[in-house]
Amino acid sequence: MTEILQTRIPHNPLEPKRLPGIAPLALADWLTPDDAFAGQMAERERLLDSTRDRVLMMDESGRAAAEELLEQVLAQLYPDAEEEVTRPDGVKVRIDRSDPLGSLGRITQQDFCILEKPEGSEEHILTGAVLCFPASWTLAEKFMRPLTAIHVPVDSYDANIAARVQRLFDGVQLGRPLWRFNALWYHDAALHQPRSAAAPRQQPPSGEAGYLRSEKQTILRLPRTGAVIFGIHTFVLRRADVLEQWGDHAESDQTLHTV
Known part of the structure; x- marks a missing residue:
């Protein structure tokens, strides 16, 4: 299990923030590998090989955005790549442009969700995703659903927060991505933790969990299709490593930034 865990995290996951906790992000920092890259990529490949139908879904309406996303990721991370x-x-990974999300899942540490706003719709809809590392949710339950339904059953995602998040998705500008983080204590360090909304996870009692899971969540608009890309970079650290880096904030165990 050691190889999938980070030992350091670039943001303080114990720092309380008001929801939705959004901040600007430099485009160069949108995709950044870390010290767990090799181990997490091996796990991504295992999941794509063995459970592809559960970690990757794409409606044909999302294909153009998926293809554009692949090209943007390649241009940023592998500018000289061809095949x-x-x-x-x-x-070495062969790029299959007929399978854009599958290729993305094997070349980046991040998961990606494609959200598009069809004409006449009030909300963005999840039209495609490669989600190898779900944190207590399942892609099948969220696929082709609008933002509000995607966040069920998050208690703090009320009508006010939903409206603010939709405005963020409507307003995110080209070349100016945004980011936020969440943080939750877990007993289990596994990266792939799907869970149905009908069986929500019980958070461990304060001070008892051995691992902190924090997602760096990014929001980026694609220039051609206008789709919004929700990127998820998953960090899982031992409790001792978090406290060594950021200090003992045990009082934050039950007040972490969780949406």
């Missing part, structure tokens, strides 16, 4: 890339861990 093959060499990842930071030295693994």
Whole structure:
């Protein structure tokens, strides 16, 4: 399990923030590998090989955005790539442009959700995703659903927060991505933790969980299709490593930024 865990995290996951906690992000910092890259990529490949139908879904309405996303990621991370890339861990991956989300899942540490706002719709809809590392939710339950339904059953995602998030998705500008983080204590360090909305996870009692899971969540608009990309970079650290880096904030166990 050690190889999938980070030992450091670039943001303080114990810092309380008001929802939705959005901040600007430099485009260069949108996709950043870390010290767990090799181990997490091996796990992504295992999941895509063994459970592809559960970690990757795409409606044909989302294909153009998925193709555009692949090209943007390649341009940023592998600008000289044509048919093959060499990842930071030295693994060579063939790019299959007919399978854009599958290719993305094997070349980046991030998961990606494609959200598009059809004409006449009041909300963005999840038209495609590669989601290898769900944190207590399942892609099948959220696929082709609007933002409000995607966030069920998050208690703090009330009508006010829903309206603010929709405005964020409507207003995110080209070349000016946004980001936020969440943080939750877990007993289990596994990256792939799907869970039905009908069986919500019980948070461990304060001070008892051995791992902190924090997602760096990014929001980026694609220039051609106008789709909004929700990126998820998953950090899982041992409790001791978090406290060594950021200090003992045990009082924050039950007040972490969780949406």
